[in-house]
Structures are given as C-alpha cells and as structure tokens.
Amino acid sequence: MESQGKSLAAQGQVEKGIAGAAGIVAFGTLISRILGFIRDMILANLFGATIAADAFYVAFRIPNILRELFAEGSMSAAFIPVFTEYLSKKSRSEAKELASAAFTTLLLLLCIVVAFGIFFSPLLIRLIAPGFVDDPHKFSLTVSMTRIMFPFLLFISLAALAMGILNSTRRFAPPALASGVFNVVSILFVFGFTPLLPEPVYGAAIGVALGGLAQFLIQVPALYQEGFPLSFRRPIRPLHPGVVQMGRLLLPTTLGLSVTQINVLVNTLLASYLVAGSVTYLYFGMRLIHFPLGIFAVALSTAILPTLSAQAARGETEGLRQTFSFGLRLVFFITFPAMMGLILFRIPIVHLLFEHGEFGRVATLGTANAVLFYSIGLWAFAGIRIVVPVFYSLQDTKTPVKIGLVAVVANIILNLILMGPLQHGGLALATSLSAILNFSLLLLILRKRIGRIDGKRILNSHLKVLFASSTLLPASLWLNAHEMWLSAGDWLLKAALLSIAIVVSAASYFLIQASLKSEEFYFILNLIKSRLTKRSQTPR
Structure with a gap:
C-alpha cells in the first residue's frame, strides 16, 4: 500500500509537471494564435476572397504545412526521444x-531541398492546384510567392530543432513564444511592404520567409544559456549514430503526423476546381480550427512527449499508461466544448473576425460552412496529437504510418463522394471523417500494444464532457437570433455580445463539471490555486 501511495504521488507530480509545461506552451501558442488572427484579418481586409488571396493561400499552404509538420510535429517526435535518451x-x-x-x-x-523547391515551384503548383493552370496570371502569381516563401522550410526546421533541444531540457517558454515572433514579423511586412510593391500580396510572402528566420534566431540565446549552442560540425565525418537513429524515426514520423496535412493538400487540389474563393474558405476555416487545436492539443502534445519518452526509456509501462490517459482526458475536456462552440457560434465568429473590406457576406457564409464541417473532427484531430506521441516514445514509427495511409485513402474516397453535393464543405467533412477513422484505429492498436489504457476512467470523463457541453446551446440560440449578423457595422456591440455568449457558455460548462465532480476540472482548479499560492508566497 505504501509503495502504491508513493507511485500515485509520483504520477501526480508528473501530471502537474506536464500540465504546468502545457500551460506555458499554451500561453505562448495563444499569443501566437491571436497575432495570427490579426494577420489573417489584415489579409482578409486587403485581399478578401479574390484571385490574389487564393494564390497566396495556395502558395502559403506549402510552408504552413511544413510548419505544422516540423515545428509542431515530426522534428520534435524524432529528435526528443533520441536526445532525451542521451541526456x-x-x-x-x-x-x-x-x-x-x-x-x-x-x-x-535542407539547403539542397530549398534550392530544388525554388527551381521546381511551377511543377509543385501544377500538382497541388492544377485548376490554377488555366489562369496564367493566377498561376504565375502563385509560383512567384511559393519561391519567395520556400526558404521558410529551412528556417522553421532549424527553429524546430532548437525547440526540441529546449523542450528536452524542460525549457518550454522560449520556443512557445517564438511562433508569436513569426506573426509579428509577418504583420510588419504586410504593413511595411504591401503599399510599396507592384503586386501588393508579395509583402505577405516576404513576411512569411523572414518571420521563419526570426522564429529560429529568437531561440538562439536560450540554447546558449542551456549549454547547447548549435555549432557546425565538419560534414566529412561519418554521420553521428544519434543522427542516424533520428533519421530512421524522422521519415515515418513525418508521414504519420502528416495525414491531416496530406488531406488538406488533397482538399486544396480539389478546391482549385471549385468556384473562386473555395481555397480561401477552407484556409480560414482551418485557421479557426487550429486556434483551440494549437493552444490545447499541440501544447499538451509538446509538453507530454519528453515525459513519455523518459518513461519509455526507463521501461515504466504503467506510468506511460497513466500519462497517456491523463493527456487524453485533459485534451478532450477542453477541445470538445471548443468544438461545440465553433459549430454553434461559427457565423458570428467569422462575421466579426473577417467580414471587412473585400471579405463580404458570401465569403463569411462559405467560411462558416467550412468551419462547421472541420469542427466535427476537432476532437479527433486533438486525440491524434496525444495518441501518436505514445507510439513514438516507444520508437514505433511504422504503425502511425500504416494507419495514416488508410486515413488518406478514406479521405480521397470521401472527398470524391461529398464534394459534389456539399462543394468545399464536403472536402472539409471528408477531412474530419478520415481523422476520426485515424484516431479510432490508432487507439484500438495502442490498447493491444500496452494493454489496458484506463478505458473506464477515460469513458467516464468523456461522458461528463458530453453532458456538460450541452450547456452551450441556450447561449448560441440567443446569440444567433440577433439580425445584426446579417450586415456590417456595430462591431463593438457585436464583440460584446459574442464575448458574453462565450463567457456564459464557458461558465455553465465548468459549473456542470464541478457539480459532476469532474476529476479534470478539480485538477485544473487545484493547479491554479497552487500556482497562485506560490506566487503570493514568493518574496518580492
């Protein structure tokens, strides 16, 4: 009994450490997402859902996907387990x-890859947006911006490496804040260069490339402080065995985590054949999905991977099970009500954020439709972020790839079936359904791999979340009943009403969770109380 009590206490400390680290990452991600929305609002105001906007978002799709794969995925998943083992x-x-x-x-x-990418940009655009080929101006504009933004791959990969080192040493704040620096630089270049260029949208492309460089450079001082300056090693020597081990993990890890991004690329390809604006609607719809996904799921995934890797390296299977259960329960506790909120408040949110300047009512409705269908899969997108790192902590990179390929095939089939009746909404729905399939299959296989996964506890938590999330319905009915969402103007009043609806919904959700004695609610509450107590006791 005593040893069991010690084990529970130790696991409790592990969970507090993960939650604290996730809080740091979430705060940095929140700042970045807010800045990202400001950038998107500026771009929507300047370019709306025009040819220039479609061209930019297709060109940006490549570095943006690489950012999500490397900065928020495979680089950390391949590097951290190996680097943690060395530490x-x-x-x-x-x-x-x-x-x-x-x-x-x-x-x-990556210098070689970037050079090839710049040279073969026309071929790349023909592959991901073949519908643009019939419009020479649109095609040429997209190719030019792809070439401007391609060096982003180099910069963001180096930033991801720096993040992996710092996260392994439990230094989470600098990498979390670095993505905010990217958005600051992007915004400055949109304002500074757009009016000066013959093609204004080029200013946004320049901002993306230089923003990636800034995201790497801002982490360099922290690397020196931790004693890990990134010095150049003579490449003529044989490859370091740790790099070889990373290489074995990196490609399958990238493929495993890239399922959603491959699906998004397929969506872009098919959307290029739909009416003008479809690519833009899907882009803005996914941006709204990434807000809760990035703040909560990616933050928790980033914080949990070093712990899972350390537990796997020490052979602590029971601790690994409990850490996974904790992560899945906590991420579902947050993302499911966020999913409900996006579905129920989608038109007011899109209207308030984007319906300005060139972005009109038709674009609002098109984007809200994409948000609806993408939101259906939000819980699965988040769950994948938690279950995949467990496989990688066990250095199993093959299983996520195999399941990912099944999901990609399912997405393509569903796209072809749904894009006819639902247009771009069908493409978004296909992505959600394939993510649900991906998550479900991974969870079934993980249970066979590590035995029980604390299923009863997870199910009990999820049922409470489902019940508590129903409290969002009254506020959404009240908010959507107002006719002000049909026309522009009264922005402060609209912002106030939307804020009231969100706050009331969140308060109702947490009150229901408290009344149900939710373990996750009281964990977060006690963690906040503990942090506030420590701050009040810290001498000033």
Missing part, C-alpha cells in the same frame, strides 16, 4: 555533440 543515459557532452551533428546535417540537407 538520461549518456553524458551532457555527448548530448551536445548530437545537437551539433543534427544541426549540421539538417542545414546541409
């Missing part, structure tokens, strides 16, 4: 050597 089982100097070797290999490899 846990070998010396710090060997870990430092691994960091330098990874930096050198990545730099040389």
Whole structure:
C-alpha cells in the first residue's frame, strides 16, 4: 500500500509537471494564435476572397504545412526521444555533440531541398492546384510567392530543432513564444511592404520567409544559456549514430503526423476546381480550427512527449499508461466544448473576425460552412496529437504510418463522394471523417500494444464532457437570433455580445463539471490555486 501511495504521488507530480509545461506552451501558442488572427484579418481586409488571396493561400499552404509538420510535429517526435535518451543515459557532452551533428546535417540537407523547391515551384503548383493552370496570371502569381516563401522550410526546421533541444531540457517558454515572433514579423511586412510593391500580396510572402528566420534566431540565446549552442560540425565525418537513429524515426514520423496535412493538400487540389474563393474558405476555416487545436492539443502534445519518452526509456509501462490517459482526458475536456462552440457560434465568429473590406457576406457564409464541417473532427484531430506521441516514445514509427495511409485513402474516397453535393464543405467533412477513422484505429492498436489504457476512467470523463457541453446551446440560440449578423457595422456591440455568449457558455460548462465532480476540472482548479499560492508566497 505504501509503495502504491508513493507511485500515485509520483504520477501526480508528473501530471502537474506536464500540465504546468502545457500551460506555458499554451500561453505562448495563444499569443501566437491571436497575432495570427490579426494577420489573417489584415489579409482578409486587403485581399478578401479574390484571385490574389487564393494564390497566396495556395502558395502559403506549402510552408504552413511544413510548419505544422516540423515545428509542431515530426522534428520534435524524432529528435526528443533520441536526445532525451542521451541526456538520461549518456553524458551532457555527448548530448551536445548530437545537437551539433543534427544541426549540421539538417542545414546541409535542407539547403539542397530549398534550392530544388525554388527551381521546381511551377511543377509543385501544377500538382497541388492544377485548376490554377488555366489562369496564367493566377498561376504565375502563385509560383512567384511559393519561391519567395520556400526558404521558410529551412528556417522553421532549424527553429524546430532548437525547440526540441529546449523542450528536452524542460525549457518550454522560449520556443512557445517564438511562433508569436513569426506573426509579428509577418504583420510588419504586410504593413511595411504591401503599399510599396507592384503586386501588393508579395509583402505577405516576404513576411512569411523572414518571420521563419526570426522564429529560429529568437531561440538562439536560450540554447546558449542551456549549454547547447548549435555549432557546425565538419560534414566529412561519418554521420553521428544519434543522427542516424533520428533519421530512421524522422521519415515515418513525418508521414504519420502528416495525414491531416496530406488531406488538406488533397482538399486544396480539389478546391482549385471549385468556384473562386473555395481555397480561401477552407484556409480560414482551418485557421479557426487550429486556434483551440494549437493552444490545447499541440501544447499538451509538446509538453507530454519528453515525459513519455523518459518513461519509455526507463521501461515504466504503467506510468506511460497513466500519462497517456491523463493527456487524453485533459485534451478532450477542453477541445470538445471548443468544438461545440465553433459549430454553434461559427457565423458570428467569422462575421466579426473577417467580414471587412473585400471579405463580404458570401465569403463569411462559405467560411462558416467550412468551419462547421472541420469542427466535427476537432476532437479527433486533438486525440491524434496525444495518441501518436505514445507510439513514438516507444520508437514505433511504422504503425502511425500504416494507419495514416488508410486515413488518406478514406479521405480521397470521401472527398470524391461529398464534394459534389456539399462543394468545399464536403472536402472539409471528408477531412474530419478520415481523422476520426485515424484516431479510432490508432487507439484500438495502442490498447493491444500496452494493454489496458484506463478505458473506464477515460469513458467516464468523456461522458461528463458530453453532458456538460450541452450547456452551450441556450447561449448560441440567443446569440444567433440577433439580425445584426446579417450586415456590417456595430462591431463593438457585436464583440460584446459574442464575448458574453462565450463567457456564459464557458461558465455553465465548468459549473456542470464541478457539480459532476469532474476529476479534470478539480485538477485544473487545484493547479491554479497552487500556482497562485506560490506566487503570493514568493518574496518580492
């Protein structure tokens, strides 16, 4: 009994550590997402759902996908387990050597990839947006912006490497805030260069490339403080064994985490054949989905991976099970009501954020339709972010790839079936349904792999979440009943009403969870109380 009590106490400390780290990452991500929405609002106001906007969002799709794969995915998933193993089982100097070797290999490899990407940009655009070929101006504009933004791949990959090192040493704040720097630089270049260029939208493309560079450079001082400066290692030596191990994990890891992004690319390809504006509607719809997904699911995934990797390296299977259960329950506790909120408040949100300047009522309704169908899969997108790192912590990269390929095939079939009757909404719905399939299959296989996954506890938590989320319905009915959402103007009043509806919905949700004695609610509440107590006791 005593050893069991110690084990529970130790796991409690692990969960508090994960939640604290996730809070830091979530705060940084929140700042970044807010800045990202400001950038999107500026772009929507300047370019609306025009040819220039469609061209920019197709060109931006490539670096944006790479950002989500590398900065929020495969680089960390491949690097952190190996780097954590070096920190846990070998010396710090060997870990430092691994960091330098990874930096050198990545730099040389990506310089070649970027050069090829710039040269073959026309072919790339023909592949992902073949519907643009019939419009020479639109095609040429997209190719030019793709070339401007392609170096983003190099910069964001180096930023992801820096993030992996810092997260492994439990230094979460600098990487979390770095993505906000990217958006600041992007906004400055939209304002500073757009009026000066013959093609104004080029200012946005320049901002993306330089924003990626800033996201890497802002983390360099923290690397020096942790004792891991990224020095160049002579490439003529044989590859470092740790880099070889990373390489074995990186490609399958990228494929496993890229399922959603491959589906988005397929959507872009098919949307290029639909009416003008369809690509823009899907882009803005996914941006709204990424707000809760990035703040909560990606933040928790980022914070949980080093712990899962350390537990796997030490052979602590029971601890790994409990950490996974904790992560899945906590992410569902937050993302499911967020999903309900996006569905119920979608038109007021899109209207308030984007319906300005060139972005009119038709664009609002098109984007709201994309939000509706993307939101259906939000809980699955979030769940994948938690279940996939468990496989990677066990250094199993093949299973997520196999299941991912099944999901991609399912998405293509569903796209072809649904895009006819639902247009771009059908493409968004297909992405959601394939994500649900992906998550469900991964969860079934994980249960076979590690045995029980605390299923009864997870189910009990999820049922409480489902019941409590129904409290969002009254506020949404009240908000949507107002006719002000049909026309422009009264922006402050609209912002106030939307804020009231969201606050009332959130308060109702948390009150119901408290009355149901939700474990996740009281965990968060106690964590907040503990942090506030520590702050009040800290000498000033």
